[in-house]
Amino acid sequence: MISRRDFLQVSMAASAMLGTSGFGNWARLAAQQSLTQDQLLQFDTFGNVSLIHVTDIHAQLMPIYFREPSVNIGVGGNRGAVPHVTGSDFRKLYGIEDGSRSHYALSSGDFSALAQAYGKVGGMDRVATVVNAIRADRPDALLLDGGDTWHGSYTCYQTEGQDMVNVMNGLKPDAMTFHWEFTLGTERVQELVEGLPFAALGQNIFDAEWDEPLPDLFPPYKFFERGGVKIAVIGQAFPYMPIANPGWMFPEFSFGIRDENMQAMVDEVRAQGAELVVCLSHNGFDVDKKMASKVTGIDVILTGHTHDALPEPVLVGETILIASGSNGKFVSRVDLDVRDGRMMGFRHKLIPIFSDVIAPDPQMASLIQEQRAPYKADLEEVIGQTDSLLYRRGNFNGTWDDLICDALLSEREADIAMSPGVRWGPSLIPGDDITREDIWNVTSMTYGKAYRSEMTGEFIKVILEDVADNIFNPDPYYQQGGDMVRIGGMGYRCDVTKPQGERISNMTLLSTGEAIDPAKTYMVAGWASVNEGTEGPQIWDVVESHIRKQGTVTVQPRDNVEVVGA
Secondary structure, eight states, X not given: OXXXXXXXXXXXXXXXXXXXXXXXXXXXXXXXXXXXXXXXXXXXXXXXXXXXXXXXXXXXXXXXXXXXXXXXOOOGGGTXXXXXXXXXXXXXXXXXXXXXXXXXXXXXXXXXXXXXXXXXXXXXXXXXXXXXXXXXXXXXXXXXXXXXXXXXXXXXXXXXXXXXXXXXXXXXXXXXXXXXGXXXXXXXXXXXXXXOSSEEOOTTOEETTTTEEOTTTSOSEEEEEETTEEEEEEEEOOTTHHHHTTGGGSTTEEOOOOHHHHHHHHHHHHXXXXXXXXXXXXXXXXXXXXXXXXSOSOOEEEEOSSOOBOSXXXXXXXXXXXXXXXXXXXXXXXXXXXXXXXXXXXXXXXXXXXXXXXXXXXXXXXXXHHHHGGGHHHHHOEEEEESSOBOOOSSSOOHHHHHHHHHHHHHTTOSEEXXXXXXXXXXXXXXXXXXXXXXXXXXXXTTOBEEEEEEEHHHXXXXXXXXXHHHHOSSGGGOOSSSOOEEESEEEEEETTSOTTSSEEEEEEXXXXXXXXXXXXXXXXXXXXXXXXXXXXXXXXXXHHHHHHHSEEOOOOOOOEEEEOO
8 A cells, every 4th residue: 555655755746747736737838928817726626625825925915026036055955955946947947948937937037027028926916816716616725824924015014014914804814823023012913913813823932931832822723624624733933033033022922943842732733633734834944844854743834934936845754845935926725635634645836926917806906905095105206216126035135235235335324234134025127116115115124223333343254154154054943044144345255165153254345455354443334233222214214315316226236245165
């Protein structure tokens, strides 16, 4: 008799060869430039359970451009493994034809030209159309939100997340988990969570003082009965909150991966009769891969945080990992065959939200406009134009971050600028207006003040080494940051194969060409400091002022960071 693992491997092979994941069908149609909404949503209904996954929306209500990364370095055992495959290598791996709509959706090359040809992606009114279509086919499908939802836009900041809560309530998810939501502060998070009509899950969200779970506010799991199957959904919030974000904003909570507690929760739900165990996670892909190898009994991990969009699941032991992208650009549908208390097979489809292909849902469109109406004039005010592609993604500098660093250098009269290596933020293509909304889409956060501080060359190196270890430590459980801090006014060399403290060298002040002196003091401007009491103007005001003075911005490709060992 075929084993469950063999059955799953057959499912994976069938998906890859025959397109039963759904990717093969829309990729071929996209290559033929003949994609319609019906074709995009076509799915051969399978099994008895359906999951719908969205994650890392970052408050993007409207259609946007969003360029996938051209650099995503894997280290240790993950070197060369997905999602650390990009560009032409990614397209070759998945059989994607150059220049096709699937190339545009999933890869980075020729982005400006493809964006002009294929238009914007995302829009929560389009997401609603997709979700409603899946529900029409499978009425009891579970909709699960992986977090980073109440953060990342002008309206989300102004309403303290209420706009996204209202929109997601309209979408009617069954459960969510969390990350950036906590930067709204303890009081606001509690207020919003207590009013949610769906489950707010986090097996790893504990009381900081007593190191005990908080089941009344953040239950570790919730049971659902769907398709005659008893399903347990376990939540996994971002584990490194006080490291990556300001702990003083949510001192009542502690986090962590908490493998042992996750295993205890899996065992507990299995003992209560769970036939399917789903982990709704915001760990990040590599962390989830490791967790899947350590915790037994999880059937599906819906992964988030690292914004990876993979057209095929990844199998770790008997657990399948689903990565559904970010910024409202994709929706994943996963159909499961659950028999005799076990998940025996699956079909998967990563659905790209091509805004010119998918019709907006009228009810959701009206709700979105209602959230935006009070701020319409401010959102639409044109600050300048760009004749360059502005994007943020990749382990090192992107052009949006270069522009932000330029603004910090000029507006704050600094020698060196630092911009956080966050992954969120849409793109703009050459010829686009830059509106106030566009600026906020890449700067909006609750601790956005732009500091100006004297730092020694030695301390600057300590900062870079610390961030580099958060990204390039070969153990995923020590990868606690986003991407590398973006640098303006300075060049350096980064060897990702070196151990902690030895990755950064050749630090050079670009204005003079001189080597950074460890003992010398430099004026550094940055933003998003995790330190309480940081003073300075808000970063969006700094960037707006800079762009107004420029009129039309040009961001030339830069080679101030030399990467070795990638």
